[in-house]
Amino acid sequence: MHRSKKINKKLLLKAFEKIITIRIIEEKIAKKSRENKIWSFLHLSIGQEASAVGVAAATNNSDLFFGNHRSHAHYLAKNGNLEKMMMEIFGDERGCCKGFGGSMHMLDKSVNFMGSIPILGSAISIASGMAMGEKLKKNKNIVVVFVGDGAAEEGSFYETINMAGLYKLPLLVILEDNKYAVESSHEKRKVKNYNFSKLFKDGMQTIYKRVDGQNFVKVLKTTELLKSSIIKENKVGILHCDCIRFSKHSGATISIQDQESKYRYKNEHIQIKKKDPIDILFKYIVQNNYFKKEDLEKIKKKNIFQTSKKFEFIFNKIPIRKI
């Protein structure tokens, strides 16, 4: 495995805190939505935080991000403004899109989070244009776009991979493969033995890497590698992250009924317990002696407490319409 120069105590702590923050914020958004009957569409990233945080940690602030319908984690990982995000989701006109967008439209240009959109397949081609912009301006940045495994079945996905390769655009596609499009698994949607690696590596000439998307460190290291290859080789990069979505596809539900539901793979509810990105990173940090277990526990508790307080503080500013 590639040895990251970036990995150190400070970075790991920051990432650990970030993943917890995203988790707590989303859990609280879900809870408040249920309690207050907030009519905002929601697609929670819970369970999938490591890919967002890992990619953000491996890239520079000046690299651009572009997201999809499930982009709260992408936005927060890129240091998007939390208050504006919550306001947008809870229907407050002071939100990041002034209330016009809603939860599927995250935007914070000040941190180079260039937007997120819910039409599947649209984001990748728009992001390729942004990448062309960076190239024509002779900037050294890359553009990172987040795409689900469902969206990766759209025609525009294949079209764009070819076109971006043709134009040699600095585009990094993060394929967050949580196995489902809503509740439909790969088997229902793809030919038998569909081969990502052959298709994208040999066929489309991208730099394609597949990684455990629950594992922050692996995502970080592989993204670093990909970024440098994208720039050196003038090729499109694809980071295929195997992720697990803990929540239902949409809405505020994170439940054992959903996790044990028949549409999911057998024993996924057990995997969910084993493959929580928070626990995986916790273990890594302790095992590599960056922190003692007890100390990290304390840090975790403190972070949960502080994030909760912050959430409540912002939430209290938002006039919630009760129905």
Place this chain on the structure above:
Amino acid sequence: MNFTNAIQEGTLKILSKNKKNLVFGLEVTNIGSKIYEKYPSQVFETPVSELASTGLCVGLATRGFKPTIVYGRVEFALLAFDQILTQAGRWEYMFGGNYPCPVTFRIQIGRQWGNGPQHTANYHSIFMQSYGLDIYIPSTPQEAYFHIINSNKQNRPAVILEHRYLTQIKENFKTNRKIKIRQHTLYKSVKNKKKYLIITYGDGLIDSLKTKKYLKDKNIYIDIMNFSYFPFKNRIEKKAIKIAQKYKEVIFFDSAPFEFGILSGVSSMLKINNKNKQNFYYLSPNNSPSPSAPSLAKNYYKNTKDLINLVSKIETDKKLINRKLSFEEVMLWPQDDIGKLIKHK
């Protein structure tokens, strides 16, 4: 210069003005492409991937570039409607403003011999109902030229619908002057009787002008109101409606099927708060695609003869022209000097 040259000249002009003005499309870099010869770093051949290349242009537009993307037929642009209508058109709105997306979609549209049901659709009205897009439908080379210049000056997405039928019409005009872009133009007869008005747009103007000229020699005077620019905030000006409401006999002349089309919208606007009694006449194809075979196609579009006969029937209850028009007269590219027709008083 002809309509096609005018488009080329307009494009050359904007390419020369700013390196961030770019052109994308199929076959835009082919041998003989003047824009590519002169500005090779600003003109890009795309794969046959309308959706992706349109998205690419949308992305570029959000990053300070002004891309133009060219589609050989409106049917090809349909593959990219997500990007045109849902992304570019709504970009600024959905992100709460202050995030412009100035991409220009140059879409060829409408009648052409032998092209049949899947290459000649007249989907103008789809764009009219979309949000956020300025719509330009040039009827003359001059309009084509200045529409390109003007759409490039705006900081908004624009659709230019270019009638293929018009590619060879000619007009002499000066390119090096400032003009105020007009939403509609009124072509008046000398004797302004406010009796007959033809309302049209796009490739309807040429037949309307020929009709005006022909009937003038018979001492029948008609005026023409031609729409060519439909800005997104105010597609049809109130001013135009007020003028049109003064005419007694109003003919809506359309190469697209009338039902729920642009002129159907204008027609219903005329009826609102109108104290004058007006008679409305509609000349347009039936609501079906255009057929391919010459024998079928020539009966599909309405033309100068239909216009003349309609007016003369109202006037004298007699048809003026009895001979059948040939396929060539109806379907081949008109090569008229539209400038001369316009100047004809």
